[in-house]
Amino acid sequence: MIRNIRSVTVICIIISLFSGSIFSESVFAGSNDFFSRENIITIAKGFASLYLLNKVNKLITEQNEPEPVFEQQIRTEKSSGISSGIDNKIIVIDAGHGGSDPGAIGKGGLREKDVTLDIALRLYQLLRAYTKARVYLTRDKDQYVSLQERSVMANSLGADAFISIHINAAENGIEKGIETYAHYNSPEEAWALAWYLQESLVKELGLLDRGLKADNFHVIRETKMKAVLLEVGFISDRTEEGLLKQPATREKAARAIYQGLLTYYDKG
Ligand SMILES: [Zn+2]
Incomplete structure (x- = not known):
């Protein structure tokens, strides 16, 4: 049960991260400076998403692994x-x-x-x-x-x-x-x-x-x-x-x- 709550929380965070970065702002257009604040935030969000996706993957694998x-x-x-x-x-x-x-x-x-x-x-x-x-x-x-x-x-x-x-x-x-x-x-x-x-x-x-x-x-x-x-x-x-x-x-x-x-x- 606790695991389920954890997985749902992690999934929610991922959705919010993705919706905040990929869909709302256009990073590549309009900014000449690669190290602009937006770009750094987007990259950080990308890394965070990857990390969390990996975590979810682990949680799902753990849940599906049948106990002997x-x-x-x-x-x-x-x-x-x-x-x-x-x-x-x-x-x-x-x-x-x-x-x-x-x-x-x-x-x-x-x-x-x-x-x-x-x-x-x-x-x-x-x-x-x-x-x-x-x-x-x-x-x-x-x-x-x-x-x-x-x-x-x-x-x-x-x-x-x-x-x-x-x-x-x-x-x-x-x-x-x-x-x-x-x-x-x-x-x-x-x-x-x-x-x-x-x-x-x-x-x-x-x-x-x-x-x-x-x-x-x-x-x-x-x-x-x-x-x-x-x-x-x-x-x-x-x-x-x-x-x-x-x-x-x-x-x-x-x-x-x-x-x-x-x-x-x-x-x-
Ligand atoms: Zn013997």
């Missing part, structure tokens, strides 16, 4: 103060690998442990900033943490959800896409959470949907809460490695997991 949906959503959630289902839940974010264990390494040299840590830290920031969930990381730097230490930590915290972040790799180098794991014996809620996170990641990153899978990984077997393991793309695929190298892709992945978590808790 995610930002709007976050702002609404924050300003409305509505408690979401995730509030007070204990969420453990597990960045796969670390330290002496680099995880998979892409042909371009990208290391799984660096990507998983970056996505985990971004997800942590989002949850801390915009929800009242109690959020923990199994590691917050490049350090080795055993699988046992990860599951023991989540169990002793009495966590509600355990989100393990990994990047996939295939020897044949041709596999692509996103898949999410729960354990063979996982309860239904774990599969539901896996479904929401998988859906959100595929939608946000636009990569191949490889679906939900069951496996026997330690962190989804030994944890007592809903536990899922995400494989966010293939580091062994040139294109996906290139994407995962970019901070923007990691931010998208973190936002997708954040959004998936909120949706899960609001529907559950």
Whole structure:
């Protein structure tokens, strides 16, 4: 609203300037002196008009630029103060690998442990900033943490959800896409959470949907809460490695997991 008033004011000033200079007085006829008072005023008005036109242009561009949906959503959630289902839940974010264990390494040299840590830290920031969930990381730097230490930590915290972040790799180098794991014996809620996170990641990153899978990984077997393991793309695929190298892709992945978590808790 304030912006609209500002734009209208600026437009009015421009109209008055133009009508005052171009249409009323003839600058070129009748004056031999280039530096006459009229000429200087006209030139000054011309510069002022150009400046103001530029300003209007900027205002219009700003107004037409659509705000990213995610930002709007976050702002609404924050300003409305509505408690979401995730509030007070204990969420453990597990960045796969670390330290002496680099995880998979892409042909371009990208290391799984660096990507998983970056996505985990971004997800942590989002949850801390915009929800009242109690959020923990199994590691917050490049350090080795055993699988046992990860599951023991989540169990002793009495966590509600355990989100393990990994990047996939295939020897044949041709596999692509996103898949999410729960354990063979996982309860239904774990599969539901896996479904929401998988859906959100595929939608946000636009990569191949490889679906939900069951496996026997330690962190989804030994944890007592809903536990899922995400494989966010293939580091062994040139294109996906290139994407995962970019901070923007990691931010998208973190936002997708954040959004998936909120949706899960609001529907559950
Ligand atoms: Zn891994």
